[in-house]
Amino acid sequence: MLEKRLFELLNQEVDGTNSAKEHREVQALLSKNADARRTFDALKELSAFLKKAPQFEPPQSLKKRILDSLPRPRPSEQKIFPLFALVQKLTEGTNVRYAYTFAGGAVAGILLFAFLTGSPSDTSSLVGAIGSDHTLTSTQAIRSAEIDLPEIQGTFTAEAAGDKVIASASLNASQELDFIVKFDQDKLQFESFQTPDQSPGALTILSGRLELRGSGAMVYKFIFSRKSADAVALNADIMIDGAKRSDLSLTLEQSSH
């Protein structure tokens, strides 16, 4: 049986990480110790064997899946900055302060108009921070389930709006839980989620399921697009310490879109 240090030296020799001095030591050892030679040959064979193992190409759909799961820029970023950019471009060569003054005035005008017309959905389509924070229009159906357990209270809601489905979880949990939303990938494509910056919880996105883990007051909105007009079901399991505490199921009827 080889002592630990010699075994380490033989491994390092196979990896090519020995110093010149250690290399000489290994060579001397190999020339006089049959046990060391057998171990060294076995390590070399193992290394060569593992090297032969092929690397697999990921499925072509993986990249799209990854990119589709990334959060989209907020509506405010999409809409307000082009306005400043446009004003800047129009006023190129003049004092940039005027551009911002003009843009600021335009935004104030739009907001004032939105305020006077009292339409939150209109304002949200201009500035994400005002009014409702998603840009979807005309909800066609809403299903909702109450959660009332000793450790957790809240609601789980599913809304249909055009070709989108929005699932919202508003949870208040006194201890850590896993809130697992399951969906049929043949019918729904997960697109993005929204949560206030201060909302606790960690979200893991898997195929056909979203796993939210955390405690405290958590507010999450998950946005899906429909792949077909079929009725869709969103199921949620509430797990605490690995044990299921409750399950919820919401079904949205066929879409007319």
Add this chain to the structure above:
Amino acid sequence: MKHEQDHVLVRHCLNGNQKAFEILVDRYQKPVFNLALRFTSDKQDAEDIAQSVFFKAFEKLNTFDPKFKFFSWLYKIAVNESVNFLNRKKKFDPFDENVHSGKHEQEENFRDHEMTNSIDMALLDLKPDYRIVVILNHFQDLSYREIGQILDIRENTVKSRLFSARKKLKGLLLKRGITHA
């Protein structure tokens, strides 16, 4: 932009250029997928993990320190996601013997040949701590130092785990009738 260095692409991403992140996905989806595949020996699980890794990387990109290599940072996320995935799977399916026993049903068309199967099965029989150092060293070609950075352990610990893992792996392969390993 396609040939830009990783840290430059990260800077572009942080400035709102999502195309730069797409290039990083192109560059690293294969090693991340393979890492997860070797760790779980399940194609679907590996896809889930890879998606989650890039999602987390995108979310936490502003915490990446350009003093370090991007791939080390990404692999760190990949290792954590793989380990968490296995723990979750074990927690939710406590009776799923396939998680660690090496009996996972293989997808015929995905496996190249018997050798790959034997390696995967033998890897699954290793403890996760040992399995990951073998994967990072032998399949991702990372040095002891890089593995130490990814796993947050000392170089000596990497060596000790790797060398013990090799000894065990050799025995496991022999048990599976692989005599040339």
